[in-house]
Amino acid sequence: MSSLVEEMVGKALQRGIPLSVQLDLTYRCNERCVHCYLDHHDHGEMTTAEIKDLLDQMADAGVFYLTISGGEIMMRRDFFEILEYARARTFCIKLKTNGILIRKKEADRIVSLGVESVQVSIYSHRPEVHDAITKLPGSLAQSIEAIRRLRAHGIHVIMANVLMVQNVHDYHGVKALAAELGAQFIIDPTITPMMDGDRSILGLNVDEAALREVFQNEALTGNAEEFCAPPQGPDAEALDAVPCSAGHTACYVSPYGDVYPCVQFPLPSGNVRRMKFADIWRDSPQLKEVRSIKLRDMPTCSQCAHGATCTRCPGLAYLEGDMRGPSYQDCEKSYAKTGISSEYLEARKASPQPQRLQLVQIQGLQHAAQNLTARVTESSALGA
C-alpha cells in the first residue's frame, strides 16, 4: 500500500468513512467451482433501481473503492447499466469475473468505462486441472481469451490463483502464464467455509508442507527470511491496533442487500432494503461490536507469540464460532510460515471440529441481534 493510500485509509478510519465496499451483484454463476462458498440460487437479488439507489447512498457515504463481484457479474443482464452508473458516481472500480462472457464488445465497453482493474481466477495453466475445478469444459481457454482482450486495451488484469489440493503444484505455471499475458499474479492459499456454515470444503485446503513451500518462495513473498521470521509477541501498540479493515473502513453488501463487515465475515449487520446504507454503517450494533474489538480483547490471540504478526481473519474466527477467538486456518498459516506452533493449534489438532457450525447466510438479522444481546447480557452478568 502506498503511503498516500495509507494516509487516506487512516483519515477514513478517523472519520468513520466506509472507504471500500465489495458489492456482489449476484450469486448466480456459469461455473461450479469445487471450492466455492456460495449458494448459486437466486433468492431475490436487488433490482437495477435498488442497486442504483445503493450506489448513490454509498457515494454519499464516502465509498471510494468499489469491488463489483459475484457469482459471475455478467450473469446480470443489467451489468453494464450498473457499471456505467457506478462510474458516473466516480467510484474507483475493481471487477471480479471469470471472463467467460467477456467477448470483444464487452471488453470494449469495460475499457471505455475506465475500471481500475479486472480480476480473473485462474486455477491452473493446464486445462484439465482448471476445468475440473470450475466444472466447465473449455473455461480456461475462454478466461485466457478474455484476459488477452482486456490486456490488448491496456486494462490492469489480476490473475488470482486460489491454491487447493487439486492445483497445489501449478502456481508456478499460472505465474508464468500471467507474465506472458502481462497480468499481475496473486496467490491465495485459503479455502473458506461456505456462507451457510458448511465446512466440508475446507478439506480442499493444501497441507502445511505446501503452505511452507509457498511462504518460502521469494518470488512470491519477497525476503523469505524476513517474511518467515519467528514471532516476537504482541507489544502494547499491537494490542491496541485495528485487526483488519472489516467494519472499520470496509464492508460487504450481498445481492440481497445484506450488509456484512466483509465478504469473509458473514455477520448480518443490516439490510439496505430496510435501512439506509449510512445508517447501517454508523449505527449497526453488529458493526459497532466488530469495531470495538482490539487484539487485547482476544483472550487467546493476545497471549499468543504470533499475535502481532498473524494474518488472523476475524471473519474466519467468527465462522469458527467466536469473532474474538483464533482462526484455526490462520494459526496453521503462522505455523507454516515460522515453524513455531501455538497452544491453540496443538489443542485443536487434539480435538477435531464439527463439519457444520451454523447457518450463517440464512440467519436472520433479528436472530443475530438476539445473539448479540444475549452475549452482552452474559458479559455484564459476569462483570457484575
Added chain:
Amino acid sequence: MSEKRYVARSTAIASRVLGDETMVMSATDSTLFTLDEVATVIWEAADGATPLEEIVTKKVCAQYDITPEVALKDAEVLVEQLAKHGLLLLSDKPIAQPASLPRETP
C-alpha cells in the same frame, strides 16, 4: 486575465470528497492524488461551464481571506498540474460534458 479559461473534471477519473479533502485517482494509470480544502472547492466547481476566474472569485475568495489576483494565480498553477495528469480538461471555450458526467457527492 486576457481570456476566459474553462475547467472540467475528466471522465477518466475516480474521485471522492472525504471531509474537506478529495481523493482523485487517474483511471489511466491508477495514480492517486489528494486535493486540499481550497483545491477541493475548485475541483467541485469544475463543471466545464463556469470560467476559472468566476470560480475563484465566487467560490474561493468568498470563503477564504485571499485576494482574487493571488487566488487566480494559484488556481492557474493547480489546474495546469491537474490537467498534466489528465484529471482536468482545460479550454478557452466551455467544455461540453457527456451525459454520464461524473457527479460529485453533494
